[in-house]
Amino acid sequence: MNIEKLAGISVPGPTIIPLTKPFWASAETGVLTTQKCGTCGTRVFYPRGRCPVCWSDALDWVTVSGVARLKSFSEVWKPGNEGWIPATPYVVGLVTLEEGPTLLSTILCDQVPQIGATLHFVPFNIGGRVLPCFHNFTEEEAKDMADQGKDGWAGVVNGKPKIGDAIERKRTTRMEDIHAFTEMTGDRNPVHYDEALAKKTPFGKLIVQGGVTTGMLNACVAEDLPGPGTVFLNTNLNFLKAVGVGEDLTARVEIETVRDDKPICKLKVRIVDSAGDPCVEGEATTYTMALEGL
């Protein structure tokens, strides 16, 4: 079975209606649930409005262990939807949860499992959606697999960026920036304050602290791309031209690489002045925290 192909295939997702939404929503976060009848205690799956045993409508969603036995299966070589072709042959099975209900699921396995085999629930990325699946791997193998299949960008405000995505921000430097930066850091280098002295330096003018300039990159990654929740893991910047006061700067970040399993990007970064000369150029690595649902 081509498990490693599952994340990249393009297939229709489940049809989710209000009645079934709790099942899909919790499975996506790694928790398998079924309904349970509050009157007679029967575990109910597929989701329904009434208990099939006692007709009570007092059904609640409860967590199940995720341990199941394989009741029947099919190894699919010719899928009904062509989007599944890259993943063929794959296994679809009926699994009986230890709590009772049976459900239909993709079975992740290296070899076709035996009827009656013990299976375990795992949320897995199929075609960009995290869906409930079952597997018959060891605990260690399953952990590796879950890491591989995980959508590292789930819950990130602006979603997963694409290679080549780019944004720009503009701002004009001010004397107040120099004061604010000194306030923050204690950097009182005379080249930022003593105009007569600064004129005699190779810069020929008062210059702003490097952090004032590169701070635009913080704004780019935190506000726009990858967006809210982003922090720098690493920056490698070359300062190519000093930036004076009253300079119109344009900062640009561009996505160079994006990881699937973790919300980590490598970016090309650049800040140019109003003459179009690069002042700062380099690379940065970012991590974007999931903020949705916090």
Ligand SMILES: [Zn+2]
């Ligand atoms: Zn009942």
